[in-house]
Amino acid sequence: MNSCSDSVNVLRYLDNALTGKELEIFGAHLQNCPTCRVRVEEERALSSVLHRSRPLYQAPEEVRSQVSEILKQHSAAGSAVGIYERPLTLLQPSLRNRWLRLPIRDVCVATVLAVGFCLILAPTVVRRVHAASYVETAVGVHRSYLEGSLAPEIQSDSPTLVSVWFAGKVPFDFRLPAARDNNPLYRLAGARLVSYRGQNAALVIYETQSKKISLLVASTKSATIAGGDEVRSGNLLFHYFSRDKFQVITWSNHGLAYALVSSVLVSGRESCLVCHQNLADRDAYRRRP
Amino acid sequence: MTLDVYEEMQDTTLSCYIDGLFGYAMILTRNPTEAADLVQETYVRALKAKKSLRPSSNVKSWLFTILRNIWLNQLRHKRSAPQIVELEAHESMADVAIATSKDPHAQYVSKVEQKRVRNAIQQLTAESREIIVLREYEGLSYQEIAAMLDCPAGTVMSRLARARAKLRMLLSVDEQSSQQSESDKAKRRFQ
Numbered sequence: 108m109n110s111c112s113d114s115v116n117v118l119r120y121l122d123n124a125l126t127g128k129e130l131e132i133f134g135a136h137l138q139n140c141p142t143c144r145v146r147v148e149e150e151r152a153l154s155s156v157l158h159r160s161r162p163l164y165q166a167p168e169e170v171r172s173q174v175s176e177i178l179k180q181h182s183a184a185g186s187a188v189g190i191y192e193r194p195l196t197l198l199q200p201s202l203r204n205r206w207l208r209l210p211i212r213d214v215c216v217a218t219v220l221a222v223g224f225c226l227i228l229a230p231t232v233v234r235r236v237h238a239a240s241y242v243e244t245a246v247g248v249h250r251s252y253l254e255g256s257l258a259p260e261i262q263s264d265s266p267t268l269v270s271v272w273f274a275g276k277v278p279f280d281f282r283l284p285a286a287r288d289n290n291p292l293y294r295l296a297g298a299r300l301v302s303y304r305g306q307n308a309a310l311v312i313y314e315t316q317s318k319k320i321s322l323l324v325a326s327t328k329s330a331t332i333a334g335g336d337e338v339r340s341g342n343l344l345f346h347y348f349s350r351d352k353f354q355v356i357t358w359s360n361h362g363l364a365y366a367l368v369s370s371v372l373v374s375g376r377e378s379c380l381v382c383h384q385n386l387a388d389r390d391a392y393r394r395r396p
Numbered sequence: 397m398t399l400d401v402y403e404e405m406q407d408t409t410l411s412c413y414i415d416g417l418f419g420y421a422m423i424l425t426r427n428p429t430e431a432a433d434l435v436q437e438t439y440v441r442a443l444k445a446k447k448s449l450r451p452s453s454n455v456k457s458w459l460f461t462i463l464r465n466i467w468l469n470q471l472r473h474k475r476s477a478p479q480i481v482e483l484e485a486h487e488s489m490a491d492v493a494i495a496t497s498k499d500p501h502a503q504y505v506s507k508v509e510q511k512r513v514r515n516a517i518q519q520l521t522a523e524s525r526e527i528i529v530l531r532e533y534e535g536l537s538y539q540e541i542a543a544m545l546d547c548p549a550g551t552v553m554s555r556l557a558r559a560r561a562k563l564r565m566l567l568s569v570d571e572q573s574s575q576q577s578e579s580d581k582a583k584r585r586f587q
Contacts, residue, residue, distance in 0.1 A: 117557075118556065118557055153563065160506075160513040161533060162416070163514060163529065163533050164419035166418035170414070177440055178439065178443070
């Protein structure tokens with residue numbers, strides 16, 4: 108410890124890492140050793156120079172935008188953390204501070220009441236939150252596709268080819284129906300995998316002459332369908348939502364959850380008519396008086 | 397040093413480490429193109445692997461470890477082929493950096509000093525450069541650096557002491573030579 112050649116101790120001293128007996132001995136040594144005092148000052152001066160030169164490098168704008176794109180894609184592809192829990196995380200600090208100011212008894216009463224409410228409302232609330240998150244995910248994915256950051260992994264207008272491509276890639280049996288109309292208003296353009304709540308989901312892209320439509324398909328084990336403007340058609344219950352400039356329609360069938368997103372400028376219910384106006388089920392989508 | 401991993405793994409927070417990661421990548425590769433690729437690859441891998449992160453983990457050192465592992469893998473693939481050094485190119489990019497609220501003279505002084513320090517650091521051995529950046533610029537603890545480099549904390553401390561001694565010498569030589577050049581210029585002006 109008393110050795111003047113021990114540079115490590117000088118660094119530990121400057122880092123405030125020396126404590127107790129070690130610090131006492133080193134301090135006593137410093138008082139009697141001008142060489143070590145000079146060394147301490149030199150090290151301190153060097154630290155100061157290094158500190159002033161921060162940051163040593165700054166990432167170029169190009170790298171920043173590429174990383175930002177990677178993060179955006181990841182969020183859009185259904186990071187469960189981002190969609191469900193971010194609002195809760197943001198609330199945490201303020202909630203924590205408020206709890207600290209309340210008397211214990213009030214806290215207990217509030218806790219009991221909150222638990223009671225939760226027991227009554229939790230299933231509905233959780234279901235709504237999950238359903239909303241599926242809608243938000245579908246919109247986020249659609250937006251990323253429109254912006255070009257989620258390109259199709261297969262480009263084909265053949266439902267069979269796309270169905271074969273998905274085989275083994277998604278944790279459910281997924282087959283696209285064959286085209287029923289010889290002159291459809293929309294055509295299949297391609298597909299890709301996305302991740303939703305840790306599981307692979309299917310994103311199918313359709314195109315009209317001027318618009319793009321995306322269909323997100325996930326297992327109902329991970330995706331919940333609920334809320335919105337509900338319309339029953341046959342055995343299916345459709346849920347319509349408007350999000351920004353997008354119309355979203357969700358439904359579930361045979362264990363799969365579907366979310367169709369488009370920017371067709373009509374109400375959610377009427378947006379189905381754009382493609383179904385020549386089909387037998389068109390009346391189901393007309394606005395009722 | 398251990399922070400709330402959940403909070404840190406938010407995408408917006410992850411992007412806070414981009415300058416540090418790029419600086420570390422520059423120190424390892426000394427090549428801005430390779431450094432940029434390394435940073436991007438680090439984010440891609442980190443996002444894929446973030447579920448495996450333990451709550452007690454330090455996200456920052458985890459990201460730096462990922463970057464280092466990618467770089468080591470790349471080195472293995474290259475089978476220690478000679479590295480392309482593009483220090484000229486990176487100067488222009490990196491110099492855009494610094495100063496925000498400083499006055500023009502302070503900005504100039506700060507920029508000159510930063511360049512001087514950067515040049516001195518780039519003259520160190522790879523091992524010394526790495527330890528200086530991780531400790532002095534990124535503020536990682538000796539234990540975190542030891543875990544990253546897979547060596548005892550004592551080794552980290554003695555490497556750091558050696559690296560600092562060398563760096564001090566390089567900076568002092570550089571300062572002397574710049575003072576000499578200023579004095580020569582002054583002499584010429586009076587002659």
